Amino acid sequence: MSREFISINFKKAMRKLLRSAAPVLVFTAAVLSCGPGLGVSGGSLPPAGSGVYGQFDYYAAGDGGTVSLDLRGADLRDVLSALAIKLGVNIVVVNTKPVEVNLKADGVTARQALEMVVQSNGLAYLQSGDLIVVGEAGSLRKDFFSQMILTRFDTWYVPAAKIIAMIKELGLDDSLKVLSIDTNPNVFWAQGTVQSLRKVRELVSAVDTAENRESAVSSQVPLEYRTLTLTQIPPSRAVELLKEAGVEITHCLKLDNRLLVFDRTLFPMWDQVESLVAQLDIQPANKYKVFVYQLKNIVAADAAARLKEFGFEDVKTVTYSNDRFGRELLVICPPYLETSVRSALSSLDGVRSKTKMPVLTMTGTSSYEGLVAVRELLSELSDVPIGSFSISRNLSGDEDNPVYALWVEETPDRIMLIKDLIGELDIGGGKGGSKESSGTE
Known part of the structure; x- marks a missing residue:
């Protein structure tokens, strides 16, 4: 599929969409509209390269530099406006209702920030040149499927048919079309959004290993894996904590709050692994967030004492010397509580009647x-x-x-x-x- 052909199909789909009654919002690199609660700061420009794989590298030729995000109640449209400037592209939003974005990230590329914002709101995106279309995966599949990226995946040890079966088993085929040919059992093609194709690549990387080669695993026996379902900490944090405990996971796939483990060496001791994860899957195991809250109307000592009445667990406050007069409060809390703690302090620091x-x-x-x-x-x-x-x-x-x-x-x-x-x-x-x-x- 040539780039010229894809661009023509993309333009046709855009013209069709603009003629339809579907609401479309366009954000250009020349316009920035930032509302309250939106903070985007830039840094030095890293080397080009998007981390997007396979035959669609040219779709994401730039990362837009390093940015830091602190979004609390920001409108999705304002966030995309800011990211359009950083990436130097035009962003089109299709069939989306007003959405508030709450996200904090430091030292990520603008491309990664875009993916975090899009994925956290259950959306997907496609890109052609300097035009990005954001919307629900089903909507993109319907209106822009000719532009969805077609990528070839080669396997070394595991037949393509087994990986395709796992894609369907894990529900990754909702936004994908997958096909293979009988004459080459170690190749398959997938067409879908950037996010879904990355999940396929992660799956191939985790499954296509020497221990799963055809000679060791009969074609009639499905590939084995174990699932860890987490409720308090993200899968990436679970992998990090397990490694610190001496249990290193080398082949895995992270899906929402699930961690799919393909390391066969861990299967004989899986009961112990699950027991350990159950002890680690608690909020205090999450990384702590440290920030300084600047008070306006009350002093630090009063703010610290009153914050305790809210009953937040694992929240610590540190007041500096002369806390009866100072208005800076150092707060240490799990990331999941940061927004709640800030909201509580804001309500405590409100203007009272004289x-x-x-x-x-x-x-x-x-x-x-x-x-x-x-x-x-x-x-x-x-x-x-x-x-x-x-x-x-x-x-x-x-x-x-x-x-x-x-x-x-x-x-x-x-x-x-x-x-x-x-x-x-x-x-x-x-x-x-x-x-x-x-x-x-």
Whole structure:
């Protein structure tokens, strides 16, 4: 299949789609529309090469450089707009409803980021030149099947018929068409999306080994594998933990939350492997995430204490020195809890209703002047506007021994901060205390 022929068929399919009533969104490399919750930063450009296999390498000739993503509630369309710029392509979205994207990734290529965004939302994509079409696999299969990539797979040890049978058994043929010929039992062809073809390549790599050669395994006996179903950690993390425990898996296939293991040497001890995985498949076994949360309205000590009330497991907080005044909270938590912890801290750090509260009284002939000086200092230290502070009239009625009170109209958390500052300054003998002031002081 020549590139010219594929491009012509692709253009025909595009014209047909644009004439239909199906909603189509087009994102070009010249336009960037980013909404709230979307952060994409770029880095140095790595060597060209997409990691896409076989005869369709020219479809993904560029990786778009290294990017870091921090997406929380971002619109899929905004994300694709940003990635279109990084990749230097035009992206067409077919028959998709508005979708929110929540994803965090550091140091990945723009191509990998595109695949993560697309796959995490159950979509697929096709590419021809500088045009990428994103949509549901069924929709792409219907409208763009002539453009789906046709790839040849060669096997060395296992007949193609066995691998084709496994493709059907594992449900990979939903977005694939697979064919073979009797005259060459070690070759088959598959046509489908980039993602589905990569899964086929992973399967071939895991199965087509010397221990599975035809002489060792009868053609009537199906290839053996074992399945590990995980609920708390991803399959890649399970492989990593098993290796640390001395159980190395060399031939496997990762499908959603399943890990298909083809290492025959592990089968005799499979009960022990399953027992070990059951102990490792817990949330604390997942890698921890560390981030610093910047507070605006409450101090770090209060945020840490109140966060405990949410009952998050395996979440640790670290406050720096002077936590009664600082507004930076270091959080250590499993990745799956990061969004929930951030949301909880955001709700805790919301703006509360203001109230009026006396914070300091002074007695003496120069007490009023003393409170004026204290008011200016507290405003500087707490970032509370000086207009929120007020000084009362003489509360004693005795001009020779006047009593004045400093009060503030602020949120309860800000008032507590001001009282802590008064205590730290040792004004009035402690929090919200009183002090005698004379003209000779």
